[in-house]
Amino acid sequence: MVLLVTGSLALLAVDVLAQPLSRRSLITGLILLILLPAVLLGQYAPPPYRLPYRWRWVLLGLQTLLTYLPVLLFEYSWLSLLGFLAGAVLLTVPRPASLVVALAVVASGPLLVHSSLVNTTRTGTSVLLSTTITGSSVYAVVHLTLLAARLQAAQKHTARLAEHRERARITQDLHDLLGSSLVSIALRSETALRDTPESTAAHRALRDIAALARGAHDEVRAVAHGHTSASLQTELSHVQRLLAGAAITTRTTLPPQPRLPAPVGNCLSALLREAVGNVLQHSRASQCEVVVEQDSSCVRLSVTNDGAPAATSDSATSGSAQPRGGTGLASLRFRVLALGGALETSHTGEHFRLVAELPLDPAVALGDADGVHEGARA
Known part of the structure; x- marks a missing residue:
């Protein structure tokens, strides 16, 4: 549509400049x-730039x-704009009045040619045909654009x-499948708590089981309803309880009040959860250190434990202590890369270390200052 309008007006400008006009008339043109x-x-203009209906009527009058x-x-040079006016009438005026008004606009061209207002050697038939073709083209192009926009909106709605x-x-x-089971675990644990002395290890274990079951039930509900935001401080407190329950000494270093964008905070929370889960499942650790460092442009998370199995040739090469076939860190690595960050693992002796670094502004790190990169929205 832009090319059609620009090309037609360029030809009109050439015709106007070619006429023997006064300086005032030329400036007016x-x-x-x-x-x-x-x-x-x-x-x-197509959506989303299309003006409200009332303003299109104002533009139609001005046009x-x-x-x-x-x-x-x-005179004759300006008659080439009649087709654009006919197309605008078909797009703005309601049916069936638009057809009548558009036909009147098309018919006005030959009438002006045969009147004394326009001096030209062209026939009324040629003006009629050119106006009809231009008006039909304008209406077809704009109407197809509007239909495409409506189809896209319908697809998004679907x-x-x-x-x-x-x-x-x-x-x-x-x-149905998990909620009732988790609630049942929590209730049974709380029932057993009442029959267990508070000073015993069994009481503490049952209390942790009940809390975990309640927390898992809340997380299942949050995931089901799409509310998956996670606080890094909350996740850190959770993993500290898990590690303490497994008799693993934990050292943590965290900025006083870390302020992280939601995608970055969610990604770091998932990383911390996966890393500590690996420590509990696949290591014989007695100590675990969690360090979070933040500066003006990025945040860094490192998790180190001293109970990694002895590195085989494969694991030493890959730098991963995950069991073969594990996909936890692989999927998290993809999430980190999608936010413009980096994830590294190292295995030295019995020490396994995971380090993740994420930019505080993923859009800038990905070269997308407008924040429309797909990865930044993941």
Whole structure:
């Protein structure tokens, strides 16, 4: 549409400049040619730039004035704009009135040619055909653009509905399959707590089991409803309790009040959860150190334990202490890379260390200052 408008106005400008006009008339024509692109493109703009219906009526009135009044000065050259006016009428005026008004605009061309207002050697038939072709082309291009925009909006709406239906199904399945089991575990643990002396290790273990079951139930509900935000401080407190329950000495270093963007905080929380889970499942650690460092541009998380199995040739090469076939760190590595960060692991003797570094502004790190990168939204 931009090419059609620009090309037509360029040809019109050439015709105007070729006419033997006074300086005042020439300046008037150039001013009108500067105003016309804004009026035409404002009238034909597709969503989301399309103006409200009321403003399109205002532009239609202005376009009518800019189409007919200059004919008195520039005669035949200006008649080429009748097709754009006919197309705007078809797009703005409701049916069936738009057809009647558009036909009147098309018919006005031959009438002006046969009147004394326009001096030209062209016939009324040629003006009629050119106006009809231009108006039809304008209407077809803009109408197809609007249909494409509506189709895209309908597809997005359909995708959202499908997402809501799938989320509702997952919510129901999680509630039916896991929710009741987790609540049952929590209730049984709390019942056993009342029959266990508070000073015993069994009492502390049952209390932790009940808290874990309640927490897992809340997390299942949050995942089912799409509320997956996680606080790094909360996750750190959680893993400290887990490590203490496994008799692993924990040292933590955390900035006083870390302020992290939601995607970065969620990613670090998942990393910490996965790293500590690996310590509990795949190591014989007696000590674990968690360090979080933050500066003006990035945040760094490192988790080190002293109970990694002896490195084999494969694990020493890959730098990973995960069991073969594990996908936890692999999926987290993808999330870190999607946010413009880096994830490294090292295995030295019995010490295994995981280090993740993430930028505080993932959009800038990915070269996307507008924040529209897909990875930054993940």
